[in-house]
Amino acid sequence: MSYRYQKLYQYLRDAINQGYYKPGQRLPASRTLAKEQGLSRNTVVRVYDMLISEGYLTSHIGDGMRVSNNLPDKPWLTDQNSPSASVEPSWSGWGQRLLALPNYYEQYREKAALSNSSLMIDFQYGHVEMSESIRLQWRRLANKWSHLQTQAYGDPQGLVELRRALTTHLTIYRGCHTSEEQLVIGSSAQHLFALIVQLITEPSDTVVIEEPWYKRFRDLLLLANVNVISVPVDDQGLCLDQLQQKTINQGITPKLIYVTPSHQFPAGVVMSLHRRLALLDWCNKQQCWIIEDDYDSEFRYSGPPIDALQSLDKKGRVIYVGTTSKVICPSLRIAYGIFPLSWIKPICRAINLGFRHSSWMEQHMLAECINNGSYVSHIRRQRRLYDNNRMILVNALTTHFGESIQIQGESAGLHLLLWLKNFNGQHQQMVVQSLKKAGIAVYPIDHLYSTPQQYLGLMMGYATLPHTQIEQGVLKMKKVLEHL
Numbered sequence: 145m146s147y148r149y150q151k152l153y154q155y156l157r158d159a160i161n162q163g164y165y166k167p168g169q170r171l172p173a174s175r176t177l178a179k180e181q182g183l184s185r186n187t188v189v190r191v192y193d194m195l196i197s198e199g200y201l202t203s204h205i206g207d208g209m210r211v212s213n214n215l216p217d218k219p220w221l222t223d224q225n226s227p228s229a230s231v232e233p234s235w236s237g238w239g240q241r242l243l244a245l246p247n248y249y250e251q252y253r254e255k256a257a258l259s260n261s262s263l264m265i266d267f268q269y270g271h272v273e274m275s276e277s278i279r280l281q282w283r284r285l286a287n288k289w290s291h292l293q294t295q296a297y298g299d300p301q302g303l304v305e306l307r308r309a310l311t312t313h314l315t316i317y318r319g320c321h322t323s324e325e326q327l328v329i330g331s332s333a334q335h336l337f338a339l340i341v342q343l344i345t346e347p348s349d350t351v352v353i354e355e356p357w358y359k360r361f362r363d364l365l366l367l368a369n370v371n372v373i374s375v376p377v378d379d380q381g382l383c384l385d386q387l388q389q390k391t392i393n394q395g396i397t398p399k400l401i402y403v404t405p406s407h408q409f410p411a412g413v414v415m416s417l418h419r420r421l422a423l424l425d426w427c428n429k430q431q432c433w434i435i436e437d438d439y440d441s442e443f444r445y446s447g448p449p450i451d452a453l454q455s456l457d458k459k460g461r462v463i464y465v466g467t468t469s470k471v472i473c474p475s476l477r478i479a480y481g482i483f484p485l486s487w488i489k490p491i492c493r494a495i496n497l498g499f500r501h502s503s504w505m506e507q508h509m510l511a512e513c514i515n516n517g518s519y520v521s522h523i524r525r526q527r528r529l530y531d532n533n534r535m536i537l538v539n540a541l542t543t544h545f546g547e548s549i550q551i552q553g554e555s556a557g558l559h560l561l562l563w564l565k566n567f568n569g570q571h572q573q574m575v576v577q578s579l580k581k582a583g584i585a586v587y588p589i590d591h592l593y594s595t596p597q598q599y600l601g602l603m604m605g606y607a608t609l610p611h612t613q614i615e616q617g618v619l620k621m622k623k624v625l626e627h628l
Contacts, residue, residue: 152187156195157200165211167214170209200212200215200216245363265609265613267602268587269603269604270474271605272471272558278522286509301329302328303507306508307324308511310514314452317449318454318455322464322482326482327481328480329480330499333479335499337364339491339494339495340435341368343491344400344433345365345399345400350370350391351398351399353365354377356592358410359592373396377411378413381416382405384422387426397432400432400433401427403423403437406440406449407441407553407556412552412555413553414556424462433462433463436452436464439470443527443556466480471523478507533606533611537560537604538554544622545622548566549565550562558606559603559604562601564600565599566625567599568596578628579621
């Protein structure tokens with residue numbers, strides 16, 4: 145329905161409903177109304193025909209177009225200017241649990257407003273820089289593949305060329321054991337996590353997560369109504385002794401364990417080889433599945449990246465999930481999972497039923513980007529940029545704060561943890577709001593622990609901030625905190 149057609153239709157219908165045109169009243173001839181409104185006669189005739197079919201008008205040869213004497217008792221379309229009634233549904237248990245979670249949409253809008261403010265120095269984690277070379281490459285590929293789009297739906301498992309390219313990339317750079325038959329493309333890591341949880345857990349099952357935890361994954365588990373056990377991490381990763389103790393004490397066997405071994409989120413520690421082997425051995429004995437979230441392993445600054453946990457898995461218990469959102473940009477909704485072959489059919493059925501697949505054009509673009517080497521070149525350039533930003537932030541923090549702080553997780557990734565020794569969780573709101581008034585956005589992590597921590601922890605991202613803003617931001621922080 146064209147805009148002008150719809151506008152005339154709504155005007156006449158509403159005028160009849162509101163009594164401006166009375167029953168039996170004659171309307172202008174189609175030629176006359178078309179001339180008055182600057183429309184084609186065919187448009188007016190179509191509108192009249194629609195109103196006749198709905199019972200608003202009648203037409204008889206020699207008598208013209210008149211308002212019906214038997215108007216519909218209830219107009220089929222309400223007046224757009226009047227507020228529609230809102231009836232609260234009887235939400236399902238899933239819906240009630242969803243509404244009880246934090247409002248991510250409002251949080252996103254608040255963070256977007258902070259980031260768009262020229263007066264705010266935002267240490268937000270997750271922002272990444274798109275280099276000029278990859279931006280130009282992406283533009284060229286978009287132009288190319290926009291002319292080569294297929295008219296059919298694609299394979300729910302993902303574009304085979306992309307799966308083949310990722311197989312080679314993950315084998316070389318992450319040490320993974322995989323094939324294109326085991327790769328599944330999803331719209332995000334969270335998308336794949338949700339499918340995994342839905343496929344293998346029931347409300348009576350137990351899932352283990354690290355503490356501090358990745359909140360969005362934990363919220364997925366709360367939605368699924370499963371039993372969630374959090375296990376602390378130390379400087380070597382997930383504490384296996386506490387995992388064993390908690391499961392033995394509760395007499396349970398976990399169905400699933402979620403870990404971030406290459407750069408624990410948010411603490412930043414790297415799981416040691418000894419701890420990785422012990423975890424694999426324990427999970428094999430317990431017949432427990434492992435999700436390895438390898439969200440930012442491309443950015444390691446002290447030595448080469450450590451091979452994925454999946455590379456050590458001999459029994460097919462690890463499901464590896466990676467994403468492009470930290471490499472190219474968050475708005476590129478492409479993630480990938482390496483699944484045991486027994487998982488492929490149900491995962492693909494779930495994607496086909498509920499999600500389809502990520503943009504086919506962008507999958508082609510990413511595949512070519514990996515195959516021509518620009519993907520790896522971009523990672524190397526960005527690693528140097530982020531490493532430089534990281535060192536500037538660490539140097540500024542140690543220079544201005546000295547012994548009053550502790551820095552954790554700075555050897556990899558796109559963020560670090562700053563522990564303020566002069567403050568604790570009770571001071572969180574005061575610290576965050578005071579810094580915000582001074583034009584500094586920081587992100588506390590107290591809510592990612594089950595118990596209060598000794599010091600107040602702040603997660604600080606540094607990937608996209610100019611060097612001057614990093615230094616100015618730290619100096620402002622010092623001045624604000626000195627007066628609290």
